[in-house]
Amino acid sequence: MTETLLSLRGLTKAYPGVVANSNVSFDIGVGEIHALLGENGAGKSTLVKMIYGLVKPDSGTMVLRGKPFAPAEPRSARADGIAMVFQHFSLFDALNVAENIALGMETPPPMRDLARRIREVSEAYGLPLDPFRTVGDLSAGERQRVEIIRCLLQDPKLLIMDEPTSVLTPQEVQILFETLRKLSSEGTAILYISHKLEEIRSLCDHATVLRLGKNVGECVPRETSASEMAELMVGSALKTPQRAGRELGEVALDISGLSAASPSAFGTALKNVHLTVRKGEVLGIGGVAGNGQDELLGVLSGEILTAPDAVRLDGAPVGQMGPTARRKLGLLTAPEERLGHSAAPDMSLTENAMLTGSVRENLERNGFLKWGAAEDFARRIIEAFDVRTPGPDNAARSLSGGNLQKFVIGREVLQKPQVLVVNQPTWGVDASAASAIRQAILDLAAGGAAVVCISQDLDELMEISDRFAALNEGRLSTPRDAAGLTVEEIGLMMGGAHGMEVAHV
């Protein structure tokens, strides 16, 4: 390694009830692409927030270019050459690119000069961007470019990127990596946070692995296999979901010519969607977030009503049925948003078991609720899906994201659905819980249920799907057999690089 840029020594940060970082130390060299690897909740975000001055460490020191470094706020971190691209963008849709960038500056130059500099920087790094386009019209990949260029204008020495590829198609990821490699060759260090192992292997020079807030190992990703890194991350060997060979049955779910407006002003309308899923089959639906995933789930759960025969369950039209009637017929769903959509945050797990279980688990009689039976059902979910909680009386919001997700998926799986639709089943869930959830989905399909899995995690979809389709601006591509699909083909189904051009540098 060359000269050290930033070195962290014994950083510790505790929040009430949880130690987010405990005695974390590592060095980042000048121009190095350093990966920070770990499961959700391993303490990656807290660590970079300390570097960026958003959080003050309880103890430990940082040294930047040989001088002690303790930023009190992001402004002073930026003054020292540290920039950060957050996972969630902070851009105003109604303003154009240059205006958005000017808003983040202490002393913005005149708009014309700024626009010229944006053009220069964007072309120099292969990220073409028109400074006068309205941000609301940009794709997720282009919005990320705005954030990156905003950082590059500060001429940073260290660029922190928090899960930058979660919103990108494979082609967009390649463009981004080119840019990052060029930056690195010019001496800008990059701290790259991710849990996607293959990306880290192709991009990063060095990796630090965090588990439960502790630095549990370092490695050179190019020389380490993905499974070795996964073991470091999780602390034990990961079980890959097993799929049993199975016979496909008749068509269980049939959607034809489905168009539906979104109930939300910023949603995406579904346009002429066709799909069929057979018994025992898993259909994976990929796509970048916001391309109609929520709407597709709503149309299937019964929250959005459609023409009666646009949605057919075992041949029977169900488009005009509400959620309860569909559950009775065996069509169960699990939405993406856990708190507030698939579960009520302030209600107990027993009450949340009642939420969707009342019909199929026989938890009510003439409208009167059988709380004893609901509690038994909640206990069965907790046991079967290894939900870590003191008991079914605890509020849903007291569970960690992964545990609540196991509860929500378990609640639907245990009701023995004919058709199960899940949206982002393992979003924000640690690797071992994610593999348990995928296994449950596969087992369900092996038992003869039809499964639709909507997800943005392509690795997940490739792992469990028999057929694959992608949503792009409310349209669904024609489903294709998942076996043998290449990453390029998947990217094209997802809409390629969303028409983004690549400047060759």
Added chain:
Amino acid sequence: MIVLEKRPQPSREWALATPLVAVLATMIVGGLLFGALGTNPLVAIRTIFWDPLFGEFAFYYRPQLLVKGAPLVLIAIGLSLGFKAGIWNIGAEGQYIIGALVGAGIGLAFYPLDAWYVFPLMVIGGAVGGWAWAMIPALLKVRFGTNEILVSLMLVYVAEQLLASMSLGLLKNPEGHGFPGSRNLADYPSATSWINQDVGLHWGVAFALIAVIFAYVLLNRHMLGFHIRLTGDAPRAARFAGVNPARLILFCLGASGALAGLAGLFEISGPAGQVSIDFNIGYGFTAIIVAFLGRLHPVGILLAGALMALTYIGGEIAQSQLGLPAAAIQVFQGMLLFFLLALDLLTNFRVRMRKSEVA
């Protein structure tokens, strides 16, 4: 520096303790207020909280507690159903008036017939009247998305004008020598809600207790009550569970209107006796305080209604005996709601002292 920290789940202890702490805080700050007005705070607090129950004239005041408490509890139970689901009926006062007018109108139409069915018909009329008045904001909200807070509140003033018109016109007592106001229903045996006037017992008291039990069963044991709670906690989850929001709005506003209408009917055919311009005295608004003071829980509302009735009676005694202004008593009641809502924070947050750090 004082920091607030969100609790992982709401504290059950604080949920029960806040009403008591709020009452105590109100006594202390209210006492200071009375002191500033030149009254001995201890005497004022004793007059308000002790004298109505155990003072020299308690035999007179105790029945009054039932008379004041019953309509408050009856209305507050209805309101609490909607409030739990995030449906804000602020116009119970109007539904109370209309229920009273319809019920009284039926009773007066039968005058002087002596039949067992007159009073039951009036009860049905009272409930239907309040229900219909509440259906106006409900239907407007479901159909056009209007704000039920504004519509229900404005309809209170419409109802008050109707009340004035009725007591001066259609329902005026033909033998009343031209004075405004109807015949006295309390003197019409087939139409009175009194069961035993000496102990303050009328049908409204019985209905209030029935409503408490009914609401308790509904909220804890029935799917509809579960859906009401679910809608209040997470509206999207409620839709996902299969709740039809429009039906829930119609039910909650309708039920609270019907109960407010019943309260009005029992009041007008008993304690108030006649349709008069100043028949309504703000029960519909005070019931909002009662509903929150009782944590929107049926049993809590029963206790809160009793407490509120106590401050009403005690406040009147304090006005007449200590010469405290009526406004001071209203401030005192308002303080109770203020402290309750402020202290509510403690159920979801805990307060921690932290040394301030030099940034």
